[in-house]
Amino acid sequence: MYSHSKVDSIKIVGLGKCLPKRILTNLDLEKMVDTSEDWITTRTGIKERRIVDKEYASILGSDASLKALKRASIKPKDVELIIVATITPDTQFPSTACYIQKDIGAKNAAVLDVSAACAGFVYALGLAWSLVGGGFYKNALVVGSEILSSITDWKDRSTCILFGDGAGACVVVPAKPSSGMLGMYLGGDGNFADLLILPAGGSRLPAANQTVKKRLHYIKMQGNELFKIAVRIMVECAQKVLKKCGLKNSDLDLLIPHQANLRIINAVAKRLNLTQEQVFVNIHKYGNMSSASTAVALCEAYEQGRIKKGDIVVLDAFGGGLVWGSCVIKWT
Numbered sequence: 654m655y656s657h658s659k660v661d662s663i664k665i666v667g668l669g670k671c672l673p674k675r676i677l678t679n680l681d682l683e684k685m686v687d688t689s690e691d692w693i694t695t696r697t698g699i700k701e702r703r704i705v706d707k708e709y710a711s712i713l714g715s716d717a718s719l720k721a722l723k724r725a726s727i728k729p730k731d732v733e734l735i736i737v738a739t740i741t742p743d744t745q746f747p748s749t750a751c752y753i754q755k756d757i758g759a760k761n762a763a764v765l766d767v768s769a770a771c772a773g774f775v776y777a778l779g780l781a782w783s784l785v786g787g788g789f790y791k792n793a794l795v796v797g798s799e800i801l802s803s804i805t806d807w808k809d810r811s812t813c814i815l816f817g818d819g820a821g822a823c824v825v826v827p828a829k830p831s832s833g834m835l836g837m838y839l840g841g842d843g844n845f846a847d848l849l850i851l852p853a854g855g856s857r858l859p860a861a862n863q864t865v866k867k868r869l870h871y872i873k874m875q876g877n878e879l880f881k882i883a884v885r886i887m888v889e890c891a892q893k894v895l896k897k898c899g900l901k902n903s904d905l906d907l908l909i910p911h912q913a914n915l916r917i918i919n920a921v922a923k924r925l926n927l928t929q930e931q932v933f934v935n936i937h938k939y940g941n942m943s944s945a946s947t948a949v950a951l952c953e954a955y956e957q958g959r960i961k962k963g964d965i966v967v968l969d970a971f972g973g974g975l976v977w978g979s980c981v982i983k984w985t
């Protein structure tokens with residue numbers, strides 16, 4: 654838990670998003686695996702997702718970043734820090750942040766990637782808060798960019814229906830006390846690592862003929878187990894961070910939850926006593942885009958006029974690791 658009395662606040666001054674043009678519908682998936690439009694809609698709330706043709710994480714991330722910078726009226730050369738949350742980087746190294754820096758012309762920025770699966774964007778915001786709020790940098794570009802289609806097993810019906818590609822970005826700068834970022838809660842539990850994992854390709858199990866044959870370069874997920882933990886943790890996260898800020902559930906104007914499953918979102922909303930108007934949902938259009946989900950949802954909520962000045966907005970994310978994170982933003 655951050656002790657936010659030690660750092661100044663930050664605020665978001667620009668948002669951007671980039672979704673690939675190609676749409677993969679549930680009906681398309683019916684032709685690929687043994688599933689049905691009805692099963693996918695009922696069990697997940699997903700209707701369609703976006704899938705890249707040839708783009709990779711830095712391409713979507715750069716596009717979203719340029720839009721966010723334009724809205725923030727900050728030139729790329731004036732960006733001081735770029736943090737990219739991704740579990741599908743262009744390459745293991747250099748970081749995707751390096752490629753984005755080059756592509757957008759942010760030649761004066763420090764650059765790094767963050768790996769915290771679906772909670773990556775909230776973790777990246779946490780880092781930006783400590784570094785910009787702590788006075789090390791004047792601004793930061795925070796990006797969530799994922800090409801989950803590149804690690805999805807298109808023969809596994811239990812996972813391939815869930816994921817999509819996309820990117821979201823925001824620009825943060827210092828803010829006055831009691832505005833912008835009010836509080837943050839981050840956590841994790843490595844004991845549950847096997848519930849959601851990309852088994853091969855790292856130093857533990859380097860790429861080899863056998864790992865490819867065994868399809869170990871794709872996401873493996875125990876969905877049922879994750880579902881229960883996700884609901885419990887997301888409720889706890891939101892409650893802890895609101896309490897830390899001296900706020901009640903009823904003070905919340907908009908919850909932006911990670912978009913993994915509509916049933917998870919509805920269960921979380923119910924336990925937090927929130928109305929439909931207090932919860933942002935776009936999973937039907939994009940599926941689960943891991944770190945990009947909350948980034949795109951925040952951008953879309955803003956574009957749709959769902960966030961106004963003075964609103965209390967809570968981001969609430971959970972993902973493979975396990976990792977989780979929640980933050981409260983008083984919109985300025």
Ligand code: ACO
Pocket residue numbers: 687688689692693696697770771810811812814849875876877878879880883913914917941943971972973
């Ligand atoms: N089409 C039709 N039937 C299917 C499909 C499919 N696509 N997938 C699974 N089934 C079948 C199963 O085989 C099973 O059949 P059986 O009863 O004959 O064995 C039945 O449907 C029920 O399967 P469950 O796995 O129990 O289905 P469930 O209701 O749990 O839904 C789902 C599965 C959608 C994956 C859900 O568990 C879920 O969303 N879990 C959470 C995912 C999550 O939160 N991930 C974390 C973030 S992601 C990240 O970090 C990248």
